[in-house]
Amino acid sequence: MDDVRVERVLRAVECIPCGSVATYGDIGDVTGESARVIGRVLALWGSNVPWWRVCNSKGEIPGHSAEALELWLADKLPVKAQGSLKLVDCRVNVAELKDQVATVFDGLEGNS
Structure with missing residues (x-):
């Protein structure tokens, strides 16, 4: 996998604020990658x-x-009794994450 794709995923994950989570699909949406690629990275x-x-x-x-x-x-x-997250209470706003991620993608090779 090319370094720019990896770096885009890692930078997007770094933008998720404490107290929030994103799904693999959310990060995929923000970076243009599949959920499987996000998991692999x-x-x-x-x-x-x-x-x-x-x-x-x-x-x-x-x-x-x-x-x-x-x-x-x-x-x-927020964690449920069985140990999974209550996504409805902590899922990041994907539109806001996209806006924030756009600024940290500036300067990456392959970004235009």
């Missing part, structure tokens, strides 16, 4: 960004539930 290169603020449409991060739960609680995110 986070799995391979996401350790230095707030990866726990990106979840699936069920409010889960499969394979990382225990670690994510700890970080969700630290971020004061």
